[in-house]
Amino acid sequence: MELQQGYEKVVILDSDSPNLPSKYIYDGLECLDKTDAVIGPCLDGGYYLIGL
Known part of the structure; x- marks a missing residue:
C-alpha cells in the first residue's frame, strides 16, 4: 500500500x-x-473521494 x-x-x-x-x-x-481522514460525499449516498 502507498502509505x-x-x-x-x-x-x-x-x-x-x-x-x-x-x-x-x-x-x-x-x-x-488538519484531519486523519476525509470523505467526499455524493448525493446518492456514495463517495467520490476517500483520503487517508
Whole structure:
C-alpha cells in the first residue's frame, strides 16, 4: 500500500467520477493537513473521494 511506501497522504477516487475537477482532489489533500481522514460525499449516498 502507498502509505507503507512512505507517502503521508493517499486519496482514492470513485470510478463513477471520471470528470472530477482536480480542485476537489487538491481540496481533499489539503483537508488531510488538519484531519486523519476525509470523505467526499455524493448525493446518492456514495463517495467520490476517500483520503487517508
